[in-house]
Amino acid sequence: MADIWLQIASDGALADVQQMQRNVQARQVFFWGQELVLAAMALRHAPADSPRWPEALELAMAETGLPLVGGDMPEGYAAYVARVHALYAQRRLPSGHGNGSSQAEPTP
Known part of the structure; x- marks a missing residue:
């Protein structure tokens, strides 16, 4: 596992x-x-x-080209990813706040 980024899901994380x-x-x-x-x-x-969300997530996982954890349970993992996304979106500040970047930061 690699936790080398200051911001969660930062630009460049996937490429790294x-x-x-x-x-x-x-x-x-x-x-x-x-x-x-x-x-x-x-x-x-x-x-x-969407009912197509599990398929969309499988496609996204394939697009990474990585053997990602979660790929062996696509429907359950799809629900989990959707939930993480929804919870993170609820905690975000409007764009431009926080560290001066254009990406929103989680609230404390």
């Missing part, structure tokens, strides 16, 4: 993990913020409350 996996060739991979990264990717294919 992909590079690490090229070097390590782990059988399974999990990284900090994985569910939020996957939710953002899956939302390009279907809303989280």
